[in-house]
Amino acid sequence: MKKIAREILLPISSIFFAFLVGAVIIKASGRSPFLAYQSLLMGGFGSLGNLAQTCLFSIPLIFTGLSVALAYKCGLFNIGGEGQFLLGGLFSMAAGIYIHAPFIIHFPLCLLCGFAGGAVAGAIPGWLKARYGIHEVINTIMLNWICLNFVAYIVNGPMKSPSGLGTPEPLKTAIPPLIIPDSVIPGNQLNIGFIIAIVFVLLVGFYLSRTVQGYNLKAVGLNPMAAEYGGISISKNIFLAMCLAGGLSGLGGTFYYLGDLGRIPSTLSFTGYGFEGIAVALVGGLNPIGVFGASLLFGSLESGGIFMQLNANVPKDLVTIIQALVIIFVIVPGLVQSVFNWYRAKKEKEGFEYS
Amino acid sequence: MDSSKQQNILVELKNITKKFGALIANDKVNLSIEKGEIHALVGENGAGKTTLMNVFYGLYQPDFGKIYLNGTEIHMANPKTAISLGIGMVHQHFMLIPPLTVAENIVLGEEPGNFLTYNKSKAISEVQQISEKHGLNVDPAALVSTLSVGTEQRVEILKLLYRRASILIFDEPTAVLTPQETKDLFRIFNSLKKEGKTIVFISHKLKEVMEISDRITVMRQGKTVGVLVKEKTSEAEIARLMVGRDVLFIPDKEVFPKGDVVLEVQNLQAVNDRHLPALQGVSFTVKAGEILGVAGVAGNGQTELAEVLTGLRSVKNGKIFLKGQDVTQDSPGEKIKLGIAHILGIAHVPEDRHKRGLILDFPVAYNLILGSQNKLPFSKNLILDSQAIQNFAKEKIVEFDIRPGNENLPARYLSGGNQQKVVIAREFSRDPSFLVISQPTRGVDVGGIEFIHHQILSMKKKGKAILLISLELDEILNLSDRIAVLYNGKIMKILERAAATEEQLGLLMAGISEYSSTEKS
Structure with missing residues (x-):
């Protein structure tokens, strides 16, 4: 119980410190931090419509965050989220455009293809690591660029739509349906991806904590030599972890391109969701529930940022600054923790000397 | 003053x-x-x-x-x-x-x-x-x-x-x-x-x-x-x-009738991590109810011997028989079959508990099932059974006096002696027929050593065949029935415990064998 409290307290106070420093920056630029934060909060959670927008922004982050967290449990640093995201998007888009089937078959098939696309992009560095011991950080970074250029070529070549904006739009049966009808919250775009993302949060959590496979995967991540001694194959688990991590990022791309954008644009670049997934995973303490919370936070900053820019005249770039500050406060080893420790040590020291 | x-x-x-x-x-x-x-x-x-x-x-x-x-x-x-x-x-x-x-x-x-x-x-x-x-x-x-x-x-x-x-x-x-x-x-x-x-x-x-x-x-x-x-x-x-209390120094040694040969090793050869020869033709047998001690200075092939016998390192040459069955893992280049020790019923207390024996950030309960995580009762249809795992851990904590008695505490926070008890508890509970025990008391306190020695002797009483590899000569002398001295990847000599002196073992450990030539063998 105490442990859980501490695990929650630390990120919350890190976020608090990040906003505190952010306030100083806003003040220094001659604007009102109160107005800025008020509009940020309003923009993120102020109305049902804004809340729906926050949830929508968080979908890809949940998937890429889970991707990074899962790989990390197997001792792997998956920087390849961007590439996996793109390849997953491409595979699902192709399935969405070229396959004709009723929704009940077509939509799940698109998800499967998206997962497979990401998994392929994860499998390559996974195999290179498992078979030849080549470090996954190098491979995933390089593969990001390969994926970007490959997808850009396909989108501007074989899959180019006559209109020239990128790929054609997917068939209606491939588009993730809205959760809440437009008539209830006008203009909302929150699709079923959010519910599927929550399901995956629970699935990944269950997989890691309750299955033999999860046990094996974590064992390899924590101590490969001991895992081997326990009859667990290091290479198999590394490969598997990278496939699964890639697949999760691929699903992020699936919902982003099929749902949010409705096509893959011809002017393709990294979306940033893959890299933000690293931040989300770290802020979320590398556990699935934490990833969910961190994704909502980052999603709300995204949707609230636009609002803040309009209302408080604070540039949206400040959101990026706050995101960066949150990350710094969470991951710089114990920046906040050291404040706690220093305080406790000071108290103890006093107690010791007087005793 | x-x-x-x-x-x-x-x-x-x-x-x-x-x-x-x-x-x-x-x-x-x-x-x-x-x-x-x-x-x-x-x-x-x-x-x-x-x-x-x-x-x-x-x-x-x-x-x-x-x-x-x-x-x-x-x-x-x-x-x-x-x-x-x-x-x-x-x-x-x-x-x-x-x-x-x-x-x-x-x-x-x-x-x-x-x-x-x-x-x-x-x-x-x-x-x-x-x-x-x-x-x-x-x-x-x-x-x-x-x-x-x-x-x-x-x-x-x-x-x-x-x-x-x-x-x-x-x-x-x-x-x-x-x-x-x-x-x-x-x-x-x-x-x-x-x-x-x-x-x-x-x-x-x-x-x-x-x-x-x-x-x-x-x-x-x-x-x-x-x-x-x-x-x-x-x-x-x-x-x-x-x-903080009186210590019994030498565990009671009883002589038991030895049983059949459980493990036989013939001309075993293997290389170390740097691909240099580490075992150069080792042969011995271990009988049921017997402890064969392997003495030697560190780095003379002890690590490789334990790993080869437990399927963690492939055999270059030679044969290993367990109860008459050929269990040699000798597919060079190919991945050796992991977990073979656990399948065959060999228990292995590795020489370095931090390196191989424990996953320090796993709770004690998880460490107690390492190697059995995919077997009943700990899992069914690939889903872990938390209740069974917890119950098993609680039982072993009492049986092996593991402190503190909290099965959810990561193994990292246990003292060296208690960490070793976790490893021993796990391995001894597999009901093995043959045990490879390396450095069982390295970094363990005196009280813990006494406990672990008694556990090893009780396994012997149950008729298990035991290979005890240790750098502590006293430990070898106290527990073994026969003593093999390993030097430079070869067995210098296998002595009956009663016939072995510290002096003689010391010379053999240094690779000097003329001593043995002066006595009848």
Whole structure:
């Protein structure tokens, strides 16, 4: 119980410190931090419509965050989220455009293809690591660029739509349906991806904590030599972890391109969701529930940022600054923790000397 | 206190307190060392001996407490300060550069010569001079990579002497030595003492402490519990102070009728991680209800032998038979079948529990099922059964007296002895027919050693065949029925326990076999 409290307290106070420093920056630029934060909060959670927008922004982050967290449990640093995201998007888009089937078959098939696309992009560095011991950080970074250029070529070549904006739009049966009808919250775009993302949060959590496979995967991540001694194959688990991590990022791309954008644009670049997934995973303490919370936070900053820019005249770039500050406060080893420790040590020291 | 004695005190550590998080490694520890004495610092593992010396050497800053040298308070900022004050330390793991010569290693950082040039002949002659003066008998021109462990240690000592150290600290120096090498080391200790040097000797081997030291400071759980004069104390008294109760030294040995051959190994060959031959034709058998001890100095093939027998390393040549069945893992290049030991019913207590035996960040309960996680009752249809895992852990915690008795605590937070108990509990609960037990009591406190030895003997009573690999000769002598001496990847000789003497084993461990030729075999 105490442990859980501490695990929650630390990120919350890190976020608090990040906003505190952010306030100083806003003040220094001659604007009102109160107005800025008020509009940020309003923009993120102020109305049902804004809340729906926050949830929508968080979908890809949940998937890429889970991707990074899962790989990390197997001792792997998956920087390849961007590439996996793109390849997953491409595979699902192709399935969405070229396959004709009723929704009940077509939509799940698109998800499967998206997962497979990401998994392929994860499998390559996974195999290179498992078979030849080549470090996954190098491979995933390089593969990001390969994926970007490959997808850009396909989108501007074989899959180019006559209109020239990128790929054609997917068939209606491939588009993730809205959760809440437009008539209830006008203009909302929150699709079923959010519910599927929550399901995956629970699935990944269950997989890691309750299955033999999860046990094996974590064992390899924590101590490969001991895992081997326990009859667990290091290479198999590394490969598997990278496939699964890639697949999760691929699903992020699936919902982003099929749902949010409705096509893959011809002017393709990294979306940033893959890299933000690293931040989300770290802020979320590398556990699935934490990833969910961190994704909502980052999603709300995204949707609230636009609002803040309009209302408080604070540039949206400040959101990026706050995101960066949150990350710094969470991951710089114990920046906040050291404040706690220093305080406790000071108290103890006093107690010791007087005793 | 009379003033003459006061003057004789060279070093005084007062009220040293050092905490690591919640752990108090040193709790107001006092230590005073007289000039020119050999002072032993004894205690169980985790008693705080090494921490205390690291504080003295400037590697750690104490939270409280003061250090006095010749009566003046000093601030030991870092090891550089310590070295400049004439304090030197020989660590458990030697800090030498193998491709360089002895002389180069010794003068490193203080090379003779001017700014740009290095005066090689001067370095050699200076080192030669010091070596002769103290009877260290080291060739300054030899490459360190060609030296034996005992000689490497002497190079470390030379390094300190070259830097004009007058207080020499040794952290468990005999752990890696044969009995003969230990004798040599003690001869060197005595000659250094005659030169007026002061020696601090960290150890938990009481026999050696009684042999060499003048005074003994005993530590227990981070506190000083006694300062003894060698002439006025006994091994039993030191042990009592170390553990806090009376200790039974030798477990009761009963003779059992031996059963059938359980394990047979024929001409076993294997390579080490650097692809160099590590086992060069090893053959032996182990019978049911028998403990075959494998003695030897570290690095003579013990690690590889245990790994080959448990399927963690492939066999290059030779055969392994378990109950008559060929279980040799000899597919070179191919991945060996992992977990074969667990499938065959071989239990393996690995030599290094942190490296292989435990996943430190897993809770105790998870560590207790490592290797059985995919079997009933711990999992069904690939889903873990938390209840069964917890129940099993609770049962083993009671049975093996694992403390603290919290199955959800990560293994990292257990003491060395309790971590080892987790490994032993897991392996002994597999109901194996054959056990490979490596270094079962390395870094385990005296109380824990006693417990683990009894567990091993009780497995023997149950008719298990046991291969006991240990660097502690006393352990081998106390537990084994027969003793095989491993040297350079070969078995020098297999002796009946009753016929083995420490002297003879020591020679065999050093690769000298003429002793055996003089007796009938």
